[in-house]
Amino acid sequence: MRRKLAAGNWKMNGLRTDLAELEALAATFAAPKVDILLCPPATLLAPAAACSGPIAIGAQDCHAQDSGAHTGDVSAPMIKDAGANAVILGHSERRTDHGESSDAVRAKAVAAQAAGLTTVICLGESFKQREAANTLDIIGGQLSTSVPDGSTGENLVIAYEPIWAIGTGLVPNLDQIGEVHDFIRTRIERRFGAGVGRSVRLLYGGSVKPDNAADIFGVSNVDGALVGGASLKCADFSQIINALEQSTE
Numbered sequence: 734m735r736r737k738l739a740a741g742n743w744k745m746n747g748l749r750t751d752l753a754e755l756e757a758l759a760a761t762f763a764a765p766k767v768d769i770l771l772c773p774p775a776t777l778l779a780p781a782a783a784c785s786g787p788i789a790i791g792a793q794d795c796h797a798q799d800s801g802a803h804t805g806d807v808s809a810p811m812i813k814d815a816g817a818n819a820v821i822l823g824h825s826e827r828r829t830d831h832g833e834s835s836d837a838v839r840a841k842a843v844a845a846q847a848a849g850l851t852t853v854i855c856l857g858e859s860f861k862q863r864e865a866a867n868t869l870d871i872i873g874g875q876l877s878t879s880v881p882d883g884s885t886g887e888n889l890v891i892a893y894e895p896i897w898a899i900g901t902g903l904v905p906n907l908d909q910i911g912e913v914h915d916f917i918r919t920r921i922e923r924r925f926g927a928g929v930g931r932s933v934r935l936l937y938g939g940s941v942k943p944d945n946a947a948d949i950f951g952v953s954n955v956d957g958a959l960v961g962g963a964s965l966k967c968a969d970f971s972q973i974i975n976a977l978e979q980s981t982e
């Protein structure tokens with residue numbers, strides 16, 4: 734049975750004073766029925782890990798090399814050393830803003846998994862690609878190239894995030910979400926075998942809010958969410974986590 738996962742991505746938001754939101758979350762969910770992961774900016778990884786209680790801390794990117802002349806970059810061992818145990822990779826904002834290819838995402842994932850981090854690998858289609866009925870082709874291609882061989886249910890989480898749903902208030906309908914999640918499940922079972930394929934958690938991301946979370950968590954093969962804007966405040970993220978906990982009952 735897969736344990737549900739509520740993941741928050743603060744993106745380029747958060748100063749030390751905002752760790753009060755994390756502390757409040759840790760106090761609210763002292764014994765959570767689901768896994769909770771919060772991914773603050775790199776500057777907050779160490780202080781977040783020091784006050785997160787039962788909430789796991791993750792980074793939002795890493796370099797494919799462990800060390801070297803790469804000004805401004807952060808490596809997977811550094812993230813682990815800061816007290817984090819996960820990293821988001823291949824988010825569409827990095828694919829767009831930094832030209833990250835699926836090959837580059839896979840190289841980062843290999844480094845992250847070798848460092849003992851869980852990789853949350855993001856996949857998603859543009860609105861134009863969905864309108865052209867290319868969604869499953871796009872997701873299938875990103876999936877096969879971005880995810881490294883040797884991935885397991887422990888070190889791999891996949892987040893389906895339609896680009897057009899991120900930060901827009903637009904959300905695919907539940908059938909569309911289910912279609913993509915079922916497709917991803919079938920593909921990873923085929924590639925990694927039923928045991929591993931059934932153990933990898935699949936998250937939906939894109940405008941998940943307190944008022945739509947319960948419906949989304951009722952969809953087949955949705956094991957949780959990757960939440961952006963609504964993870965910034967404990968009050969909003971708590972409602973989403975509550976909905977995920979209720980979906981397990």
Ligand SMILES: O=C[C@H](O)COP(=O)(O)O
Binds near residue numbers: 894898939961962
């Ligand atoms: O990583 C999170 C996603 O990009 C979703 O962001 P959002 O919840 O603000 O739409």
